[in-house]
Amino acid sequence: MEQHLSFYYAFYMVACKGSISAASKELYISQPAVSKSIAKLEAALETTLLIRSSKGVTLTYEGELLYQRLKVAFESIALGEEQLRYQKESEQEQLTIGISSTLCKYVLLPHLKDFVKKNPHLQISILCQSSFETIQSLKDGTIDVGFIGGFPLNDEFIFQKTHEIKDIFVASKTYLEYVKMRMQKDQIPEDDMISLFHYSNLMLLDKQNLSRKYVDHYINTYNIQADNVIEVSTMDLLIQFASIGMGVACVIENFVEEELKTGELISLPLPFTIPKRQLGLAYRKGPISSSLEQLVQLFQSPF
Numbered sequence: 001m002e003q004h005l006s007f008y009y010a011f012y013m014v015a016c017k018g019s020i021s022a023a024s025k026e027l028y029i030s031q032p033a034v035s036k037s038i039a040k041l042e043a044a045l046e047t048t049l050l051i052r053s054s055k056g057v058t059l060t061y062e063g064e065l066l067y068q069r070l071k072v073a074f075e076s077i078a079l080g081e082e083q084l085r086y087q088k089e090s091e092q093e094q095l096t097i098g099i100s101s102t103l104c105k106y107v108l109l110p111h112l113k114d115f116v117k118k119n120p121h122l123q124i125s126i127l128c129q130s131s132f133e134t135i136q137s138l139k140d141g142t143i144d145v146g147f148i149g150g151f152p153l154n155d156e157f158i159f160q161k162t163h164e165i166k167d168i169f170v171a172s173k174t175y176l177e178y179v180k181m182r183m184q185k186d187q188i189p190e191d192d193m194i195s196l197f198h199y200s201n202l203m204l205l206d207k208q209n210l211s212r213k214y215v216d217h218y219i220n221t222y223n224i225q226a227d228n229v230i231e232v233s234t235m236d237l238l239i240q241f242a243s244i245g246m247g248v249a250c251v252i253e254n255f256v257e258e259e260l261k262t263g264e265l266i267s268l269p270l271p272f273t274i275p276k277r278q279l280g281l282a283y284r285k286g287p288i289s290s291s292l293e294q295l296v297q298l299f300q301s302p303f
Contacts, residue, residue, distance in 0.1 A: 004044055010037035011049060012074055015067040019056040076141045095291045096125040098134035098146040102235035106255045107147060107163065107279070111298055122291050131210040138282055144292055145283040149210055156285055162299040163279040166253040167215050170265040171200070175245040193271050194224065201247025202226035203238050211235075215250050218274050239265075 013023040014034065024031045042049050049063035059067055083094055099108055104126065116124070127134075127143060134146040138157065153159060171179075179199045180190040188195045202224070205212040218224075230247060232238055239256055242249035243264055259265040281299055283292060 004041060007037045007041035007044070008070055009074070010034050011041055011063075012067065012070045014038065014050065014057055015059055015063065015070075020052075072140055079142060093119075093121070093289060093291050094123045094125065095145070095289065095295070096127065096143045097295075098127045098129060098137045098143040100131055100134070100147075100234075101128045102252075102255070103131075103147045103279070104128055105236070115295065115298060119291055119294065130208060132208060135282075138284070141284070144289070145281050145295065147279070147281050149214070149277055149279050153282055157282050158285055159278075159280055159282045160296060160299065161278045161280040163254065164276050165279050166276045167211070167250060167274045168253045168256075169248050169250050169268040169270065170242050170256060170260070171248045171268065172243060172245045173263065173266055175200075175242075175247065176266060176268075178245075179248075193268060194222065196268070197224045197226050197248065200226050201228045201230055203230045203232065203241055203247045203249040205235065205238065205250075206231045206233055209233075211252070214277065215274065218272060222272050 010023065010027065013026050014020055017023045017026060020031050020034050024034045027034065038050060047062045048060050049066060051058045051060060097108070108126075116122070127137065129137070131148045134143070134148055135153070137143040138146045138153070149165070179196055182199050183190055183192070183195060190196070204215070207213075226248075228247075230241070232241070235251060235255060238249040238251050239259065241247065242251070243259065248268065253260075253267070256265055260267060281296065283296070288296070
C-alpha cells in the first residue's frame with residue numbers, strides 16, 4: 001500500500017474536486033500525470049474507480065467506497081498536522097479524551113481536578129459521547145484515549161482495566177410494593193422474579209448503548225418481558241427514574257452504591273447471574289505523550 005499512497009491521494013483529490021484538471025492544479029502536477037496515477041491505482045485494485053465525461057468525473061460504486069475510507073484517513077492526517085502545528089505555536093500539549101457522560105461523572109471527574117493541577121499547561125478536550133462513538137474515534141485517531149467498557153479492539157490498541165463493574169436491576173421500595181401487590185391479586189408468588197419483571201416498567205439504556213447490548217443477551221436468554229419498556233440515553237436518568245418509583249432499572253452497581261446503602265434503591269435478586277465486566281481506558285500502541293502517560297499511571301491500579 002505504501003508505494004500506492006501517492007496514487008490514493010491523487011484519486012482522493014480528483015474525487016474531492018470532481019475533475020482531473022482541478023485536481024492537477026491542487027496537486028501542482030500535469031493532468032496526464034494525475035490520469036496515469038488513477039490508471040495505475042485502478043490496475044492495482046483491479047477495478048474501475050472513475051467514469052470520465054466532458055463534465056468531469058463520476059465515482060463508481062467501488063470508487064465511492066474507497067473515497068469514503070480515504071476521506072476519513074486524509075482528514076485524520078490533516079487534523080494531526082493541525083494539532084502538531086498548534087502545539088508547536090502555542091507550546092502547549094493537548095490531550096483529547098473520549099468518554100460517555102456517565103463514565104465522565106463517576107470515573108473521570110473524581111480524579112480530574114488533581115490531574116489538571118499536575119498539568120497546568122495542558123489543554124484537555126473531553127468529548128462526551130457514547131462508548132460506541134468513542135471506539136470509532138479511537139480507530140479514526142481523533143482522540144488520544146477513550147474510557148470504555150470492556151470491548152474487543154484490534155492489536156493496534158491497549159486496553160487497561162481500571163474497574164470491574166456489575167450490572168444489576170434496582171427499584172424503589174414503594175414501587176416494588178406496588179408491583180408485588182398486583183402480583184398478589186393474580187396469585188403470583190412475590191419471589192417469582194421473572195413474573196415481577198412482567199408486571200413492571202422495565203427501564204433500560206437505548207439499544208445503541210454498549211451496556212444495553214451486553215445486558216440484552218441475558219434479558220433475551222431468560223425471556224424477560226415487561227408490561228412496558230422505557231428507554232433513556234444516560235445512566236443518570238435511569239437512576240433518577242428508579243428513585244422516584246417509575247419502574248425497575250438496569251444500572252451499574254458501582255454507580256448506585258450510596259442509593260443502595262441508604263435504601264433509596266433496592267437491588268433485585270435475580271434467578272440468573274450477569275457476569276461482571278471490565279471498565280478501563282484504551283489508547284493506540286506506540287509512543288505516547290507525557291500527559292497521556294500520566295493519565296495511564298493515574299489509573300494504573302484498579303480502584
